[in-house]
Amino acid sequence: MRYFPEVAVHLRDYAGLMLTAGVDLAAENKGTALAVVDWSGPTATLTDLRLGVGDDAIAEAATTVDKLGIDCALGWPDEFVSFVVAHADHESIDALSVDGGMDWRRTLAYRETDRDVRAKTGRWPLSVSTDRLGLTAMRCAGLLARIQARGVAVDRSGSGVVVEIYPGASLRLWGFDTTGYRVSAAARELLLTRVLDAAPWLDLQGHAELMVRSGDAFDAVIAALASRSAALGHYEPPPAQHLARARREGWTALPTNPLAALISAPVE
Structure with a gap:
């Protein structure tokens, strides 16, 4: 397994203390959930799960x-930002090489990490430029500023405490069928049963009912698990040629190891 020194500094003592948090972020507090998992014992314990969470509580x-995973794009595509700035300044569209075609529009709609997610999962994530996710991303930008104001450095590429997480893709990469789980309590109940079968070490501390009732709560817990994966280095960081872009646009940490490795695999 690859070793990332910048990740290791947040592990404190792998054999002992470690906390990860997951946030299912929405445009408003309603629909926003926060989960915290304690990895200090032989089990992973869900110590906190809340709905209706505000920015201050997340910050x-x-x-x-040690790691806080946010289910939201942490930035916008470079090309989109440049286009909007140029358009606002009435720059010539010829100078921007604007052709209006779908291929060109996709460069504005998707970040480099979105293309990476598409290559690894076969699915496009929501576009932060053109889908309703943009409203949530605006909130996220303010949230990142609040986090930094508390002395926590934010690197949108994922090196540090904050990391971008995609719960649905994480579940699929861990081998789970996610069909309908965001809209159906019955689907969430079945999926949660399968997750707990694969992770008997996960102690939900009585929060299972809330996870079944709320897709937001469910995704916050999955984000906390995926944050553990990122903290352990079980993901592919942005390649060197895209690192500067990832620090502006954000980078999704997709798990590369099985779910069981969250509790059993030490940092090498």
């Missing part, structure tokens, strides 16, 4: 955990 959590 405060960032100061107490």
